[in-house]
Amino acid sequence: MPLDTGQLLGLEHVYWGILIVVYPYLSGLVAGSFIVGSLSKVFGAKQFEPMAKLAAVVTLAFLLIAALAPLADARQPHRFLELYFRPHVPYAPMGLFTLIWTTYVLLALAETYFIFREDNVYLATHAGGWRRSWHRFLTLGYRDVSEPALKRDHTVLVVLAAFGIFLAFAFHGYIGFIFGALKARHLWSNPLMMPMFIVSAIVSGIALMILAYVTIVGGLISREEVDPKLIAGLMGLLMWVIFVDLFLDIVDLLNSGVSAYTSGPVYDGFHSIFMGGPLTFMYWGLQLGFLFVALVLTFIPRVRRSRWWASITSLFVLISVYAMRYNTVIGGQLQPKASQGLVLYTPPWLGRDSIQTVLGIFAIAILLIALQLLLLPWDHRWAEHWARTSHKTRGTERMSPQVSK
Amino acid sequence: MYRTPGHPCLDDPPCVEVCPVKATYKREDGIVLVDPTLCIGCGTCVNACPYDARYLNPVSHTADKCTFCVERVDQGLLPACVTTCVGRARIFGDANDPNSEVSQLLAQYPHVVRHPDFGTDPQVFYIGMSGEISTIDDPDIQHMVFTYTANADSNLPIR
Numbered sequence: 001m002p003l004d005t006g007q008l009l010g011l012e013h014v015y016w017g018i019l020i021v022v023y024p025y026l027s028g029l030v031a032g033s034f035i036v037g038s039l040s041k042v043f044g045a046k047q048f049e050p051m052a053k054l055a056a057v058v059t060l061a062f063l064l065i066a067a068l069a070p071l072a073d074a075r076q077p078h079r080f081l082e083l084y085f086r087p088h089v090p091y092a093p094m095g096l097f098t099l100i101w102t103t104y105v106l107l108a109l110a111e112t113y114f115i116f117r118e119d120n121v122y123l124a125t126h127a128g129g130w131r132r133s134w135h136r137f138l139t140l141g142y143r144d145v146s147e148p149a150l151k152r153d154h155t156v157l158v159v160l161a162a163f164g165i166f167l168a169f170a171f172h173g174y175i176g177f178i179f180g181a182l183k184a185r186h187l188w189s190n191p192l193m194m195p196m197f198i199v200s201a202i203v204s205g206i207a208l209m210i211l212a213y214v215t216i217v218g219g220l221i222s223r224e225e226v227d228p229k230l231i232a233g234l235m236g237l238l239m240w241v242i243f244v245d246l247f248l249d250i251v252d253l254l255n256s257g258v259s260a261y262t263s264g265p266v267y268d269g270f271h272s273i274f275m276g277g278p279l280t281f282m283y284w285g286l287q288l289g290f291l292f293v294a295l296v297l298t299f300i301p302r303v304r305r306s307r308w309w310a311s312i313t314s315l316f317v318l319i320s321v322y323a324m325r326y327n328t329v330i331g332g333q334l335q336p337k338a339s340q341g342l343v344l345y346t347p348p349w350l351g352r353d354s355i356q357t358v359l360g361i362f363a364i365a366i367l368l369i370a371l372q373l374l375l376l377p378w379d380h381r382w383a384e385h386w387a388r389t390s391h392k393t394r395g396t397e398r399m400s401p402q403v404s405k
Numbered sequence: 406m407y408r409t410p411g412h413p414c415l416d417d418p419p420c421v422e423v424c425p426v427k428a429t430y431k432r433e434d435g436i437v438l439v440d441p442t443l444c445i446g447c448g449t450c451v452n453a454c455p456y457d458a459r460y461l462n463p464v465s466h467t468a469d470k471c472t473f474c475v476e477r478v479d480q481g482l483l484p485a486c487v488t489t490c491v492g493r494a495r496i497f498g499d500a501n502d503p504n505s506e507v508s509q510l511l512a513q514y515p516h517v518v519r520h521p522d523f524g525t526d527p528q529v530f531y532i533g534m535s536g537e538i539s540t541i542d543d544p545d546i547q548h549m550v551f552t553y554t555a556n557a558d559s560n561l562p563i564r
Binding site for chain 2: 016075087095097
C-alpha cells in the first residue's frame with residue numbers, strides 16, 4: 001500500500017488480497033495431488049500406479065510455488081529467514097506452516113529422487129551427452145538397480161507416501177487453521193475451517209491430476225495412452241470426496257446462514273456478504289453451484305470415461321474450489337470489525353498483490369512442470385527416446401513427439 | 406469516555422500470539438509494540454486484532470499500531486493524545502496503583518471494555534459508554550461512526 005496510490009489510512013481494508021486467495025488454492029492442489037499420487041502405494045490401489053510419477057512432478061512444482069504467494073503478499077519478503085530463526089513455536093499458525101512446508105519440500109525431493117532413481121540409472125548408463133551427466137548426477141552416486149535395491153526403493157517410497165499423506169493433512173489443515181485461529185474475524189473463527197480446507201484440497205487435487213493426466217499424457221505421448229479406466233477411477237473418487245465437501249458446506253451454511261442457529265455477528269456477516277451481498281454469485285453460483293454440477297457429472301458413466309468430459313468436470317471443480325478460497329479469504333475480510341457496512345475489494349490488475357502477480361505465479365508453476373517433464377524420466381518411452389537420441393552430435397537432438405513403443 | 410490504560414492494550418493480545426516472526430511483543434508494563442526491523446509485513450496481526458487497532462504502515466512496509474507514545478511514557482510523560490485532548494476525555498495511568506487517577510475513576514464509575522467476548526482482557530476502559538460501538542446500522546450513531554471510519558473500496562484512490 002504505497003502512499004502515492006492515495007489509499008485511505010486507518011480505515012478498514014482487505015489486507016489479505018488475491019495472493020492469499022491463491023495461497024491456500026495452490027497448497028490445496030499440492031496436498032490433493034500428493035494424495036492421488038500416493039493412492040497406489042499407501043492404499044494398494046494399483047490402478048493408479050501410472051499417476052504416481054506424474055503426481056510427483058505436479059506436486060513438487062506446486063509445492064515450490066505455494067510459499068511464493070504468501071511471500072509475495074508480505075511487505076518485507078526479504079526477511080523470510082526470520083520465519084526459521086525466531087521463536088514462534090507453537091503459537092503462530094503461519095510460523096508453524098513454514099516448518100511444515102520445509103519438511104514437505106524435503107519429503108517431496110526425497111520422493112522425486114527415489115521414484116525416478118531406476119530410470120535415472122537407466123539413462124545414466126544408456127544416454128550420451130549432457131543427459132548422461134545430468135542423470136548420473138540425479139542418481140547421486142547410488143546406481144544399484146538389483147532386485148533387492150529396487151525393493152528397498154519401493155519400501156522407502158511407501159514410507160515417504162504414508163508420512164506425506166500425514167503431512168498433506170498437516171500442511172493444508174494448518175492453512176485452514178491460519179484463518180480458523182483468527183477469532184477477530186467472525187467468518188473465519190470456525191472449527192470447520194480445517195476439515196473444509198482439507199476436503200476441498202483433495203477435491204481440487206484429484207481434478208488437477210485428471211487435467212494433468214489428460215493434457216500431459218494425451219499431449220506428450222499419445223491420445224490412445226489416456227486410459228479411460230484410470231480416468232473413471234479418479235472420477236469415482238472425485239464423486240465421493242465432493243459428497244464430503246458438499247456435506248461440510250451444508251453444515252457450514254446451517255451454522256452460519258440461519259440466524260436462529262448462530263451468533264449475531266456470524267449471521268450478520270454471512271447474510272450481508274453471501275446472501276444478497278457482493279459475493280452472492282461467487283458463493284451460490286460458483287462455489288456451490290459448480291461443485292453440484294460437477295457432482296452430477298460424475299454420476300454419468302459416459303462422462304466418467306470420456307477424457308473431454310472428465311476434463312470439463314475437473315475445470316468446474318477447480319473453479320468451485322477457487323471460489324471457495326476467494327469466499328473464505330476475501331469474504332471473511334469484507335465484514336468490518338469496528339465500523340458499519342461492508343469493506344469492498346476489487347483485485348487490481350497490475351502491481352503488488354494483483355492479478356498480474358497471480359498469473360506470474362501460475363506461469364512459474366507451468367514452467368516448473370515443463371522443466372521437470374524435460375529433465376526427469378517421468379515416462380519410460382521418453383526415457384528410451386532420450387537414451388537413443390542423446391548420442392547424436394551436439395545440436396541435432398530433437399524432441400520428437402513420435403515416441404516408439 | 407475515559408481511556409485508562411494501566412496496562413494499555415490487552416492483557417492477552419492475539420496479535421502477539423499469531424506473529425510468525427515474533428516481531429510484535431508485549432513489554433513488561435503491558436504496552437504492545439512492533440519491531441520494524443523484524444516484521445515481514447504478512448498482515449496476520451492486522452487480521453487477528455479484534456479492534457482494528459493495527460494496520461500495515463505504508464512508509465515502513467511493516468505492521469504498525471498506536472505505541473501509547475512509548476518514548477514519552479518512558480520519560481515519565483503522558484501520551485500526546487492524553488495531554489492534547491481539550492475535553493480531558495482521556496486518562497492514562499497505572500491501574501495497579503490504587504492512588505492513581507485511573508484507579509480512583511474505575512473504583513467510582515461503572516465502566517465497560519470493548520468486545521469482552523473475545524477474551525482479550527482489554528486494559529482500555531470506557532466510562533459512560535452505553536454498549537458497544539456497533540457495526541449494525543443505526544441512524545443515532547451513524548455520524549459518530551462515520552467520522553471514525555468511512556469504508557471504501559480498498560483499492561480505490563482518493564479523488
